[in-house]
Structures are given as C-alpha cells and as structure tokens.
Amino acid sequence: MKAYPVAAVALATLACLAGCSSTANNQGPPCNPCDPPDGAAGAALPGHDTNPDGVPYPNPPGGYGRAARLGNRPGNVMRNFKFLGYPNADKSQGLQTIALADYYDPCGRRAAMIHVTVAGIWCPNCILETTDIVAARASLDSQRVVVLQALADGKTQGVAATPADLDFWMAYEHVNFTEVLDPGLGNFGGFFNAAAIPWNADLDPRTMEIIDEGVGRVSDVSAGLTAIPAQPGYPVPAVCGDN
Secondary structure: OOEEOOOOOOOOOOOOOOOOOOOOOOOOOOOOOOOOOOOHHHOOOOOOOEOOOOOEOOOOOOOOOOOOOEOOEOOOEOOOOEEEEEHHHOOOOOOEEEEHHHHOOOOOOOOOEEEEEEEEOOOHHHHHHHHHHHHOHHHHHHOOEEEEEEEEEOOOOOOEOOHHHHHHHHHHHOOOOEEEEOHHHOOHHHHOOOOOOOEEEEEEOOOOEEEEEEEOEEOOOOHHHHHOOOOOOOOOOHHHHHO
16 A cells, blocks of 8 residues: 655544554454454444345454455454444435445455545545545546545544534535544554554455555555455355355
8 A cells, every 4th residue: 555654643542641552463452452442442333243235244263353465465354343424425314333344245246445544634644635535436436446434533633533523524525435433543543553644444345354554645545456366365155156
C-alpha cells in the first residue's frame, strides 16, 4: 500500500493514557495493554455474524490477528468488528449496525476488495484522503472496490467521535460510501500506532484476509487489488463450488 508520510500526532483513546501504543501481532490477545479485548467495542451490537447470503463469518483455526500478507504468506483474518453507521452513506434509516460480515463475499460475487480506512475530523491528511475517495467513487465501483471508513475522533484530537460528528463529517466531505463510528479507536486501535492517522487496510472479501495495511495518506485506494492473490489465502466455503 503506497502511503505518504504524515506528521506524528498524539491520539489518546478514552480508556488509555497518552503514552499507549500498539504494533502488529500475528495472533492472540491485544498487544496494547490499553486496548479492550478484540471485538469488545462492537460486542453489544446485535446480529451480523453471517454475510448477506447467510454464510457464517470466517473462524480460522489459528484465530484472528493483525498482520498483513507478506509475499506468499497469507495475512491474518480480521475479526468481525461491528459498528454503528450509515451503509453506503444512506442516512434515511438512521444509524444502523454495520459489521465486516456484511462485506464477507467468499464467492467474490459482490466485491473484489474491501478498503478500510480510519479518520478523524481534526486530521488534515484524513480530509485530503477522504476527498480523494469521494472523487474516485465511480472508478472504485467499476473495480468492485468497497470502501468502509471509520471515524474515530471528532474535531478535537483525542476526543472520541459522536453521532453528531459523524453527521458533520459526512456533510462536510460529501461522503458517498459507508461511514461508521469507531469512537476512540475501540475496534481498530490495536492495529496501528495511535500516534498517526489515517490508517488504511485492504481485505480480500473471499476470506477477510488482511492483504496490506499502514498509516498515512493513501494515493490510490485501489492499489491493493494487485496484491490480492488469484487463489484465496484461506479455504472458502464449499458453497462457492456448488454454484
């Protein structure tokens, strides 16, 4: 993933002291002692443990993790994080539960790649990156790239984003893709050093494998497509071969 350097910024979560940080870890418990247990932030949200076709979200024998693909070595499968937000920027039904399971596509019928990004209203590079993604919507659709952006902070650095912040951000940026809340990095905080955003990751929708990830403004969110292997890095449900 091509990213441009950004100035380091202090980003404290509501539950942590400013000095906390984290690094990628292949498996097991959160590597940052300030992090809640994986998935805790979305654990209370109902349902969404299967994809739109009713296929259960992957549960790899080795567990979930945070490491991206490295050469021929598959990356970890990302946990089924859940959020409140607006699917495809549609606010007509109010805040909805949105989960990664909603984008799990083992047969590759709906998407070729899932691009996840984390932003804060106060972050200049987040503004620039989001503007680029909005402008690229038609191109991304043609490449079957699905975008999910999580708003972590509001207008003040280190202050968790609220629903009002989410509405402001979507109006300010004219957001035209799925936007969710991840207040204080309750879900994604364990994936990157919280001293720098935006953070971006690309997922293979067939397996929810992390293909690449990194901090900094990304010039082209579709660049991860070239890194997705022709054959999935993990087994896919047999239902794909039955259709």
